[in-house]
Amino acid sequence: MNPALRERLRALYERMDRAYEALARAYGLSCEGCPQNCCSQRFYHYTLLEQYYLGQGLREAPAELREEILGKAQMVLSLYEQEALGAAPQRPLCPANFQGRCVLYEHRPMICRLHGVPYRLKMPDGSLREGPGCSRLGARTDQGRLDRTPFYQEMAALEALLRAELRYQGRFRRTTAQMLLEVAEWPG
Numbered sequence: 561m562n563p564a565l566r567e568r569l570r571a572l573y574e575r576m577d578r579a580y581e582a583l584a585r586a587y588g589l590s591c592e593g594c595p596q597n598c599c600s601q602r603f604y605h606y607t608l609l610e611q612y613y614l615g616q617g618l619r620e621a622p623a624e625l626r627e628e629i630l631g632k633a634q635m636v637l638s639l640y641e642q643e644a645l646g647a648a649p650q651r652p653l654c655p656a657n658f659q660g661r662c663v664l665y666e667h668r669p670m671i672c673r674l675h676g677v678p679y680r681l682k683m684p685d686g687s688l689r690e691g692p693g694c695s696r697l698g699a700r701t702d703q704g705r706l707d708r709t710p711f712y713q714e715m716a717a718l719e720a721l722l723r724a725e726l727r728y729q730g731r732f733r734r735t736t737a738q739m740l741l742e743v744a745e746w747p748g
C-alpha cells in the first residue's frame with residue numbers, strides 16, 4: 561500500500577475513534593470490567609485495505625509475539641472449520657487479544673473501532689439500517705446513534721484506490737484470523 565493511502569486510512573481511523581469516544585462518553589459507556597469480551601465475536605472484514613493495515617501491525621510486532629498471534633489464529637481458524645463440519649459453536653477470542661487487551665490496537669480494523677454504540681447506516685441502495693449498542697446499554701438510544709455512513713463511504717473509496725493500484729477485483733470477506741494468517745504468507 562502506498563504511504564499516501566496508508567496515511568488517509570490512518571486519518572480515517574482517527575476520525576472514527578473520535579466519533580466513537582464522544583458518543584461512548586455521552587452514554588457513560590466503558591468496557592472496564594465487562595464480563596463479555598467483544599473480541600470473541602466473529603467479526604468479518606470486507607476490505608483488502610484493512611488487511612494490509614492489520615498486516616503492517618503484525619509485521620511490526622516482535623517476532624515472538626507475531627508467532628504467538630499466528631498460532632492463536634490457526635487455532636481459531638480450526639475451531640471455525642470444525643463448527644462448519646457440525647461441531648458445537650464456540651466463541652474463541654480474537655488471536656490478537658492477549659489477556660483482554662488487543663496487541664494490534666493501533667492497527668485494528670474498522671468494526672473493532674465502531675462496535676459498541678447504537679448506529680445508523682445508509683446503505684448503497686438508499687435504505688437505512690439501524691443497530692443497537694452493546695448489551696451494557698440495553699436498548700438505550702437516548703444519546704443518539706453513531707452515523708457510520710461517512711466512514712463506510714470513505715473506506716469504500718480508499719479500497720477502490722488500492723484495488724485499482726493492485727488491479728484486484730475479487731470479493732473480500734475474511735475473519736481476523738484468516739486475514740492474519742494470509743498476510744503472514746505475503747512477501748516482504
Ligand code: SF4
Pocket residue numbers: 598599600603654655656657658661662663664665668669672736
Ligand atoms: S483486532 Fe483487536 S480489537 Fe479487534 S477483535 Fe481482535 S483483539 Fe479485539
